[in-house]
Amino acid sequence: MSEPKKVFFAQNTCINASYDVNVLREGFRRAGYVLADSAEDADEVVFSGCGAHQTWVNDAINQINRIASVSPNAKVTVTGCLAGIDADRVRRSVTHEALAFAPQQEVLKSHTGIDFDEIDRNYDQESALDYEGSTEFNQLRIRVGTEKAAVVAELQKLDREYGLDLEKYYRQTTKGFVFYQENEAVDMITVTRSCPYKCSFCAIPQGRGDYTSVPLDVVVEKVRASLRRGTRRVVLLGDEVGNYGSDLHGPRIKDLLEAILALDPELRVSLRYVEPKPFLKNFPMFERLCGEGRIELLYLPLQSGSQKILMAMNRGYQLDRIVPLYRQLRETTDTIFFCNWLVGFPGETDEDFGATRMLMSDLGLQINTAVPYSERPNTPAPHMPCKIPESVKEQRLIDLRGTIAEMKRREFDLRMEPVAPNRRQHVLDLIAAAECIHVDGFASGASDVASA
Numbered sequence: 001m002s003e004p005k006k007v008f009f010a011q012n013t014c015i016n017a018s019y020d021v022n023v024l025r026e027g028f029r030r031a032g033y034v035l036a037d038s039a040e041d042a043d044e045v046v047f048s049g050c051g052a053h054q055t056w057v058n059d060a061i062n063q064i065n066r067i068a069s070v071s072p073n074a075k076v077t078v079t080g081c082l083a084g085i086d087a088d089r090v091r092r093s094v095t096h097e098a099l100a101f102a103p104q105q106e107v108l109k110s111h112t113g114i115d116f117d118e119i120d121r122n123y124d125q126e127s128a129l130d131y132e133g134s135t136e137f138n139q140l141r142i143r144v145g146t147e148k149a150a151v152v153a154e155l156q157k158l159d160r161e162y163g164l165d166l167e168k169y170y171r172q173t174t175k176g177f178v179f180y181q182e183n184e185a186v187d188m189i190t191v192t193r194s195c196p197y198k199c200s201f202c203a204i205p206q207g208r209g210d211y212t213s214v215p216l217d218v219v220v221e222k223v224r225a226s227l228r229r230g231t232r233r234v235v236l237l238g239d240e241v242g243n244y245g246s247d248l249h250g251p252r253i254k255d256l257l258e259a260i261l262a263l264d265p266e267l268r269v270s271l272r273y274v275e276p277k278p279f280l281k282n283f284p285m286f287e288r289l290c291g292e293g294r295i296e297l298l299y300l301p302l303q304s305g306s307q308k309i310l311m312a313m314n315r316g317y318q319l320d321r322i323v324p325l326y327r328q329l330r331e332t333t334d335t336i337f338f339c340n341w342l343v344g345f346p347g348e349t350d351e352d353f354g355a356t357r358m359l360m361s362d363l364g365l366q367i368n369t370a371v372p373y374s375e376r377p378n379t380p381a382p383h384m385p386c387k388i389p390e391s392v393k394e395q396r397l398i399d400l401r402g403t404i405a406e407m408k409r410r411e412f413d414l415r416m417e418p419v420a421p422n423r424r425q426h427v428l429d430l431i432a433a434a435e436c437i438h439v440d441g442f443a444s445g446a447s448d449v450a451s452a
């Protein structure tokens with residue numbers, strides 16, 4: 001009898017796509033493959049890559065080259081958004097003979113004969129971290145970086161000494177923590193894939209294919225399974241969740257939320273993420289559910305404070321309509337808001353950038369991410385005039401990230417009133433510095449990307 005094949009999975013994707021890698025992994029496991037712990041041990045490697053930003057394409061290429069050097073005889077299949085968006089670039093930059101590209105569905109079907117949807121339908125993903133062989137704190141350092149882990153350690157001390165609740169709020173409002181569980185279980189459930197819009201900078205629709213929704217009964221069953229495990233928090237994942245159901249011509253986002261929230265009065269959902277257009281269309285529902293505390297976090301990207309730039313991006317909404325509603329929810333509810341700001345889009349003048357900075361400061365949302373514009377193949381934006389020089393883009397990024405750090409410092413300063421001034425200053429400096437840590441001059445983590 002022949003030995004079962006060993007396959008190693010590697011990735012540099014956002015949370016949405018890494019959910020799908022888990023589905024793939026589970027499909028291979030059910031088909032009898034052995035899941036290898038490293039590329040060296042594997043007969044085959046499946047690499048799921050991010051194609052949404054040039055930085056992460058480069059990171060994927062480096063990782064694939066490393067895999068090829070330690071495992072020269074393994075077949076390497078590249079999948080995920082990267083395979084759909086930038087396969088040519090990977091082909092040019094990777095010197096490995098046995099290199100293939102395929103969408104995830106095809107990877108699973110061609111290797112195992114199993115349909116992706118079949119696994120996805122009945123596979124529950126818990127996001128509980130595996131602490132085996134490590135302390136919680138070491139895990140935290142690896143995931144969020146030493147700077148944010150150090151902030152958590154300091155806030156824990158202040159909470160003990162002063163009877164405050166700073167650590168919890170920091171975790172609720174800081175990138176790297178919000179979608180994971182260390183203190184309270186949370187399950188992630190993919191409800192849509194890809195995006196129905198055509199923003200001029202974004203390659204996600206190329207990378208993720210047609211916009212699709214997971215049928216309502218499948219999502220409801222997954223939420224029921226979470227509740228049976230005692231989990232009362234779920235994250236609904238999708239590159240754009242707000243148009244849920246538009247492809248099925250059946251239940252829409254409102255029906256989805258009502259159906260799952262009716263299952264348990266203590267259940268809270270986070271949405272990652274919703275575009276402004278469906279937010280506006282469904283505003284009364286969002287207003288009600290945020291007000292009732294049922295929506296824990298809403299990831300709602302505005303991208304720019306300049307109407308001119310938003311039009312060039314093909315975003316299709318009016319700031320004077322959405323901003324007052326966004327502000328209203330921020331001021332009157334406890335929902336955590338997460339917003340992306342895209343910096344250096346072609347034609348962005350100092351005034352346009354200033355409008356973005358002003359809007360961001362004015363809204364005072366809890367989580368803000370500044371993402372540098374990056375040219376993506378087969379999108380309209382690279383053909384637009386007035387490209388922004390890299391040095392200007394870099395300066396604007398530093399500027400915006402400095403503003404984000406300052407906003408975070410101010411928010412925590414207010415919450416630290418009882419803390420002695422020296423200690424307070426020290427911890428506020430740590431908080432601000434942790435906001436400014438980046439990789440290669442860009443925000444760390446593919447999940448920051450405009451589409452992620």
Ligand code: SF4
Nearest residue numbers: 195197199202204451
């Ligand atoms: S930026 Fe968002 S809304 Fe626009 S096409 Fe990309 S994923 Fe869709």
